[in-house]
Amino acid sequence: MRQLNIKSMLISKNPTEVNYESINEILEKVFKHNDFRSDLQRDAITIACKAKNDIFVSLPTGSGKSLIYQLPAMYQNNGVTIVISPLVALINNQITNAQKLGIPCASVNSSMALSQINKIKTELLGKKISTRLLYLTPEMLCSPSFNQYLAAMYKNQQLRMIAIDEAHCVSSWGHEFRPHYLKLGMVRSKYPDIPMIALTATATSKVLEDIISLLHLNDPKKFISSSFRKNLYYDVQFVDELKDSLMINLQEFIEECFGLTSKDDVIDLTKEPDFTDGTMFMRASSYKASEYKNASKLNSKRSNGVAIVYCRTKATCEDIAASLCVKGIEARPYHSSLTPKQRVEIEDMWMKEEILVICATISFGMGIDKPNVRLVVHYNMSQSLANYYQESGRAGRDGKQSYCRLYYANSDQNAISFLLKKDLEEGKSDKKEDKTRQKVARAAYARFERMIEYCRSTDKCRHLTLAQEFSLCEDVELLSRGCKTSCDYCVDPKGLKKRCEKSQGWKTKIGASSNGFSKASKKAKADDEDSFYLSRHDTSYEDLYRGTTERDCDSSGGFQSASSYVQKKPMLDIVKAEFARRKRLK
Numbered sequence: 001m002r003q004l005n006i007k008s009m010l011i012s013k014n015p016t017e018v019n020y021e022s023i024n025e026i027l028e029k030v031f032k033h034n035d036f037r038s039d040l041q042r043d044a045i046t047i048a049c050k051a052k053n054d055i056f057v058s059l060p061t062g063s064g065k066s067l068i069y070q071l072p073a074m075y076q077n078n079g080v081t082i083v084i085s086p087l088v089a090l091i092n093n094q095i096t097n098a099q100k101l102g103i104p105c106a107s108v109n110s111s112m113a114l115s116q117i118n119k120i121k122t123e124l125l126g127k128k129i130s131t132r133l134l135y136l137t138p139e140m141l142c143s144p145s146f147n148q149y150l151a152a153m154y155k156n157q158q159l160r161m162i163a164i165d166e167a168h169c170v171s172s173w174g175h176e177f178r179p180h181y182l183k184l185g186m187v188r189s190k191y192p193d194i195p196m197i198a199l200t201a202t203a204t205s206k207v208l209e210d211i212i213s214l215l216h217l218n219d220p221k222k223f224i225s226s227s228f229r230k231n232l233y234y235d236v237q238f239v240d241e242l243k244d245s246l247m248i249n250l251q252e253f254i255e256e257c258f259g260l261t262s263k264d265d266v267i268d269l270t271k272e273p274d275f276t277d278g279t280m281f282m283r284a285s286s287y288k289a290s291e292y293k294n295a296s297k298l299n300s301k302r303s304n305g306v307a308i309v310y311c312r313t314k315a316t317c318e319d320i321a322a323s324l325c326v327k328g329i330e331a332r333p334y335h336s337s338l339t340p341k342q343r344v345e346i347e348d349m350w351m352k353e354e355i356l357v358i359c360a361t362i363s364f365g366m367g368i369d370k371p372n373v374r375l376v377v378h379y380n381m382s383q384s385l386a387n388y389y390q391e392s393g394r395a396g397r398d399g400k401q402s403y404c405r406l407y408y409a410n411s412d413q414n415a416i417s418f419l420l421k422k423d424l425e426e427g428k429s430d431k432k433e434d435k436t437r438q439k440v441a442r443a444a445y446a447r448f449e450r451m452i453e454y455c456r457s458t459d460k461c462r463h464l465t466l467a468q469e470f471s472l473c474e475d476v477e478l479l480s481r482g483c484k485t486s487c488d489y490c491v492d493p494k495g496l497k498k499r500c501e502k503s504q505g506w507k508t509k510i511g512a513s514s515n516g517f518s519k520a521s522k523k524a525k526a527d528d529e530d531s532f533y534l535s536r537h538d539t540s541y542e543d544l545y546r547g548t549t550e551r552d553c554d555s556s557g558g559f560q561s562a563s564s565y566v567q568k569k570p571m572l573d574i575v576k577a578e579f580a581r582r583k584r585l586k
């Protein structure tokens with residue numbers, strides 16, 4: 001780790017005033033940034049450096065929220081800023097990045113050796129702590145065994161600030177609800193004079209209210225930015241109404257986005273892929289890289305950038321990737337049943353733009369910071385608008401024109417509805433655990449209904465719907481007359497209405513009778529291990545968190561309910577491996 005002469009940068013400070021010179025110096029010398037990303041970032045950092053107020057931050061992904069607690073942590077003459085993060089893999093990633101910058105930081109978590117943990121714990125009991133950023137899961141912070149360290153830091157005036165990253169986890173209205181985040185309010189009550197910063201990328205008004213009340217934030221200064229991204233064109237295609245097959249629609253759309261439509265290049269758009277020889281029809285267990293070789297003759301002429309096609313099941317990832325290859329578009333599947341080596345190869349190829357499309361389950365995308373994703377397609381609908389917003393938001397981070405398309409099909413809706421309802425039905429007992437599960441299942445179902453409403457909406461700008469869901473008044477006001485050019489509704493409202501009415505969508509009620517749950521839903525249940533649901537069937541963020549939760553939980557910590565959760569170690573391993581590899585790629 002590079003040693004940093006922090007002392008030389010610290011100009012003596014009166015805590016009630018803020019030294020702008022010193023802040024700018026730390027920004028340049030420690031974080032290597034010439035300027036702040038935005039006025040909001042600068043203002044939030046300035047207030048955090050004053051250390052007098054609680055702060056609430058809701059800025060889009062990639063907008064530089066981490067700096068809002070990292071820089072103030074370095075601005076303090078001494079003492080520790082505790083950072084609460086939901087996932088050990090994320091924590092380790094943050095620590096590695098911070099250490100590269102020479103920032104003294106540490107963590108106490110289950111991935112660390114006991115000797116390391118003991119060393120840090122000993123330091124935390126001391127009168128002068130050199131660690132500036134201490135990353136913890138909420139379970140660790142709130143565990144009884146950690147109490148003494150927290151109390152010692154406070155007593156020795158070494159506890160400077162508590163930052164809660166991914167603060168939407170506090171709220172059952174947030175898309176990644178974590179019951180253990182609720183306990184953070186108690187810590188806050190115990191140390192009311194320690195400023196708290198809550199940060200999130202997607203906070204609805206409800207989530208905002210929850211965060212403030214459940215964390216007991218004291219009249220926080222709010223920094224909330226517009227979530228409207230004009231460069232993203234949102235549309236919904238109604239699968240039951242499409243003239244051509246879904247596959248052809250997808251192929252043509254990809255070709256259009258990447259300028260692959262020159263006549264010479266087109267293979268045969270009307271032909272469905274021929275799977276009769278069995279070579280391209282692969283399942284998770286039979287993926288072979290060699291079978292995808294030379295699939296493309298279109299790549300050479302394409303404009304730069306890449307695409308993600310999110311699919312609900314592993315089998316769909318395989319099928320779509322294979323079909324696109326047959327059509328001449330370089331694509332690969334990505335899901336948890338591939339070997340780690342295969343996943344590494346495929347993601348590397350995609351990052352280096354050797355392949356155009358990655359057909360992935362939601363296991364792909366976390367922590368990916370690729371600016372020129374031109375296209376994010378949801379081949380299947382998401383389980384919530386929040387997930388859809390987050391996943392589609394991976395497009396166009398460089399601010400250039402990009403596209404977010406969602407294919408809406410009745411069969412998908414029925415399949416997801418079936419599984420969510422099943423979760424609601426199960427576990428109906430008075431046990432505390434079941435009650436929590438029921439609450440989560442009900443919230444998941446409500447979120448899914450919002451997703452359906454979005455798909456079927458024909459009377460409102462897509463960006464406005466997203467703004468109403470995720471941001472506050474300013475965006476809603478800004479978009480009250482629509483985005484004009486960045487969604488299917490604003491560009492062609494009549495056409496959208498016509499297509500929607502023609503589709504079967506209107507005939508199927510949400511949560512149709514069991515007859516409506518066709519073979520598709522049963523099949524979905526069987527092979528949906530990577531699917532979009534935040535139910536117990538899924539292997540998504542919540543399961544990842546649960547896995548982490550269990551391992552980080554203090555044995556006497558009163559988190560017994562966590563023990564009932566299934567730990568999905570293979571998935572955790574994937575996440576860890578991904579972060580480790582991205583570090584190497586940087």
Ligand SMILES: Nc1ncnc2c1ncn2[C@@H]1O[C@H](COP(=O)(O)OP(=O)(O)OP(=O)(O)O)[C@@H](O)[C@H]1O
Pocket residue numbers: 033034035036037038059060061062063064065066067201
């Ligand atoms: N002032 C700045 N100038 C240039 N780059 C910056 C600045 N602030 C942050 N960044 C960079 O922006 C990138 C995203 O920052 P960060 O990870 O903090 O975003 P975030 O808002 O927390 O995103 P997410 O919600 O996805 O976690 C990082 O590479 C970071 O170094």
